[in-house]
Amino acid sequence: MAENNYAHLLPPSWKPQVTGWLAEDTPSFDYGGYVVGEAEREAHLLGKGGEAAVLAGVPFFTEVFTQLGCEVEWHMKEGDVFEPVKHVATVRGKARQILLGERVALNMLARASGIATKSKRILDLARSYGYEGIIAGTRKTTPGFRLVEKYAMLVGGIDPHRHDLSSMIMLKDNHIWSHGSITAAIQAARRVGGFSLLLEVEVQSEAEADEAIAAGADIVMLDNMPGPTLVSVARQLREKWAGKRQWKFESSGDVTEGNLRERAVPEVDILSTSAVHQGVRHVDFSLKIQKPK
Structure with a gap:
């Protein structure tokens, strides 16, 4: 090879x-x-x-x-x-x-x-804790220097996540609040995004995550959830939707070396963090x- x-x-x-x-x-x-x-x-x-x-x-x-x-x-x-x-x-x-x-x-x-x-x-x-999922950076990079920073993440062995607004459809809280609802925002994005782009939705609660899954999100970002809440929400929704829908759970927001153990669980597919490039x-x-x- x-x-x-x-x-x-x-x-x-x-x-x-x-x-x-x-x-x-x-x-x-x-x-x-x-x-x-x-x-x-x-x-x-x-x-x-x-x-x-x-x-x-x-x-x-x-x-x-x-x-x-x-x-x-x-x-x-x-x-x-x-x-x-x-x-x-x-x-x-x-x-x-x-x-x-x-x-x-x-x-x-x-x-x-x-x-x-x-x-x-x-x-x-993360691997020492037995976590087999994806560790990823974020788009909180330095303007004008993103290429180098994303490149360095790859050299370090992690996923660089999306490179820009055109790389993947990500609907965050401001998108959803501006459009009215998670379902409506997903439907609007699907109309223009086509089949080739993954669609990720940022959610704040179990109810929002459930709506995003039902509406067809490819990735559901459980944003800023404390470790115990994160694990509980992920487990309950996986049980509810088992065999009905396929998606990935991402955890983001204040993921650090100090709290990595409680978040590095099998129910979460992706752990994204800006700690690998900010500060x-x-x-x-x-x-x-x-x-x-």
């Missing part, structure tokens, strides 16, 4: 995003580059920090330096776990060009690796130009 290469998932638009990052960081003169000039140099990318981490963001890091005429040699694979301090990669090129890309590349790699590390930790924790501790990297021998 071929080795996973998540870079093959990236859309044609991703490289111009990197160009934009570089333009943002050097909008006019490169004063530091004037000082160092264009002597050929070698720089070591070091993975630092106090704990093991997952490497993520490799294609983006490489593209930063490719656009600057440099070469990157990786000494480990994306998705590998490393213990600090680790010589992760070597960058070769003109000193001025290496320093032009340094901060852009490190900022991206630090955040991507932090998300992948947190994703893997929560997934491993995540970044992984510390540095890029050190080596002195000429």
